[in-house]
Amino acid sequence: MLLRLLSLLLLIALWQAASMVAASRLLPPPLAVLAVIGREAHSHALYFNLATTLARVAVAFTLAMLLGTIFGIWMGRSATFNRLGDPWLVILLNLPALVIIVLAYVWLGLTDVAAVLAVALNKFPNTVVTIREGARALDPGLEEMATVFAMPWQTRFKHVMLPQLAPYIAAATRAGLSLVWKIVLVVELMGRSNGVGFEIGSAFQLFDVALLLAYALPFVGIMLAIETFLVQPFERHVSRWRPKAA
Amino acid sequence: MSPVGDPKQLEVFVRRKAFHAANGGQREVLRDFSLTLEAGKIHALVGPSGYGKTTLLRIIIGLDRDFEGWVRLPPETKIGVVFQEPRLLPWRSVLDNLKLAAPLAAVEDLTKLADDLGIGDHLHNFPGELSLGQARGVALARALAIAPNLLVLDEPFVSLDEALARRLASEVAMLVERRLVTTLLVTHDIDEAIRLADHILLLGRRPAEIVGNIDVTLPRRAMTADYAAKTKAQIGAILAETSV
Ligand SMILES: Nc1ncnc2c1ncn2[C@@H]1O[C@H](COP(=O)(O)OP(=O)(O)O)[C@@H](O)[C@H]1O
């Protein structure tokens, strides 16, 4: 922990040094960026844009995880459905994010629905692939046990299947979050008039690096905090039954 | 039709059960095999490894329907099963494992059952924290927790130390006797079969068939050393006669 902190301080020091060498317009010093953050926060523009972007992340992420999990389980458990779905999955996996985004905007208009769908659709195939792996690895012995003890489907899902899928869901969550929050910015840049991505786009047009960083850094901070304080504890919670490594 | 009051609990007839072998052929495990269990009695099915005991159990409990023949159970038979491996949910505590299998059972009854089977101190442990013997105890408790009227046990005491195996076995026999649960116990331990069963069914030859059917007239606590020795000699004679 201490080492990490030191490393972070070193990065800021390097940034400070570099900003002194470079023209300050291209790389403003840390304190200047902090000042812009303060200004944007004071006008509430920062909060509004962060909240807007986070809402889009949340909706797109939830949608992709939910549908991806359902389809993943389905494809992992049924050979027929897997053969049917696999070509679609391969196409979706290999479709560049940009193509999906543009098509969504063209077909659905420059709306929030299009934006969120485009993000979700980019994440969806990865979730399916990860969860499908998990569904294929389900223990048939436990399934037989659940059958002979006539467990109702709710019990089987919650206590037999979900715990086995949990590591895969956690992996999909982790990978998904980092994918989604990166793509959200692109989607906002291309077709929305608010959000962190939009602000970064404006900063780019004005060549205002301080403004760009003032939006990018708090956003990255929030996503890292979610990862550290939500995703990782969730992972630990679902794997608490594993015998601790000596 | 069976007459009223017929004490039969289960009848199974397997005309043929075969597995597909890796080389494309078929391996026949059971042929023209029939078995009847008497209500409320403990039956030990004794036979060497690989003779189709587990296969037969899977047919009886309905996990394997890919065979020619039929299984006849009285309506609303509740089957308690102990698999060859404990098959517990590793991510749920011992108590939760019992509760999930027997949601209608009272917690006091589950606790009592766990005490009887020597796992009372481990109700809040995860299965990964148990020894094999304790895990087997949980699997036995789970099968009994649903208050079954048919209990199917697949070598539940194997690879436990002798003392523990004996203690668990006599606990189970006592519980089963008290509740009059029809029981089918698979084992390859002849002494264990003699100690526990009312009826001993000897499995031999391939495809498997029952080569001996011994009624134990002095079962369990009524058993004398002399009677046990005689029964063992009788079994030995049958096995010697049928082995080639
Ligand atoms: N799923 C299977 N596929 C192919 N062969 C099997 C399968 N299950 C069991 N067998 C074969 O059937 C025979 C009987 O197996 P099993 O019923 O497990 O014996 P036992 O329980 O008496 O040791 C063995 O020869 C085994 O190789």
Ligand SMILES: [Mg+2]
């Ligand atoms: Mg077996």
